[in-house]
Amino acid sequence: MLTHQAYPTIFDPAASGPTRPSVLVIDPSAANRALICECLRQLPDIQTVATGDGEQALQIFRDAWPSLVLLDITQQHTNGLELTQKIRAWEQSSHEAGVSRWTPIVFLSSVTDEDTLAQGILAGGDDFLSKPVSEVVLLAKVRAMLRISIRQQEICEVHRRLKEIAILDGLTGIPNRRHFDDTLQVEWKRCLRNETPLSLILGDIDFFKQFNDIYGHQAGDSCLKAVANSLSESIFRVEDTLARYGGEEFVAILPGTDADGAHAVAERMRQSARDLCIPHERGVDGQVSCSFGVASTLPSAESGPQHLLKTADNSLYAAKTAGRNRVILNLE
Structure with missing residues (x-):
């Protein structure tokens, strides 16, 4: 049986490691x-x-x-x-x-x-x-x-x-397409309920196929990881989400952000990718760059998030057509 001795009520666990039971x-x-x-x-x-x-x-x-x-x-x-x-x-x-x-x-x-x-x-x-x-x-x-x-x-x-x-992309470590799809649905409903704007930024790496052809797929993977990291660091708010959309494409969900705010974020993302200074002999001015399409709307019951995504995709196409390494905004 236990016998009584004078011991402190609370033991000092300082000497133990953080994983100690x-x-x-x-x-x-x-x-x-x-x-x-x-x-x-x-x-x-x-x-x-x-x-x-x-x-x-x-x-x-x-x-x-x-x-x-x-x-x-x-x-x-x-x-x-x-x-x-x-x-x-x-x-x-x-x-x-x-x-x-x-x-x-x-x-x-x-x-x-x-x-x-x-x-x-x-x-x-x-x-x-x-x-x-x-x-x-x-x-x-x-x-x-x-x-x-x-x-x-x-x-x-x-x-x-x-x-x-x-929910994470295996190569870049940022959220994947599945997580993006789920999050977009959630944020659309939240912004609809709160009557606040919702913006999307869709972007991709310019001339990425040529980059892979010239430097190889291992260099291409390194480029994708570096760009993903730079874009992620350009997203400051915890409620915003950056995901890999597929291939060399990335997408950002900005709940509660209007068109002007989304354009500013996209421009910051564009510049951060440019600041990596990754050589690309067939790229814009000899370096890796990204183009971005921005779309913004006030969600309504008559529309849906896929239409907003389509608008962002059209904006991205316009940015590519206009010469790449740029941001183009279209209001839905």
Whole structure:
């Protein structure tokens, strides 16, 4: 059984790495917290934080997002079941990439009736240990729950990476055509609802086929990546989206931006690509350049985003016809 010694309530996790599993101990008794934390020190690969206050525990959980929670079911200011429900609600609201993390919660209590156990599980708890807790059982339970927690975090990370792969262009690292199509639909509806303008910038690299023919496809890939990066750096607002439209074509969605603002962004993009100073013997003045078509509209229920895209495409064609390395704007 655990024996009492005077140990600090909150351990200093400063010496541990950022990926080290952590256990949050929530118990109203300072003596119990000290005993539990001292027991957990036998597991050198974890860090432990403890508190006796429910509200502080919730704040610690939000800030640190521990790998495991050991929770006394009776708190001084916050009922343990209510605290569990708050933790689960916060996890659900803080999901990433469509997957919510689930932190194992093990209840600790001297109350052993079945109703209490059932209420705890329904509130979101995962297991139940009766006080006084055996040191051997506590360590075994923590090891088991941490294995589950770590695997669940790995699943979330894999899901996040898969979603990232699904929406990003493999060569340039910017969003792909699929993500552009989805985002355009969302932003059209948002601007329609808010009665704000929506602008598109469609551009491509001038004489890119000739660039590949002269310098090879490896150089062509390097050129695409460099141009994509320069165009991305020309997009300053977080609500704007730059994507690879296909081949050497790029497209930017500018919600809430009018025609003049979109033209200014396109000109900045044109100049940023030009400033790369990539040699191209058949390019405009011997360097790689880009042409851009801009379209802007106030979305309405009678029209759709594809018409706006068509207008931007017509503008791009006009820029190519007019000599390339330029921006042309057409209002829808």
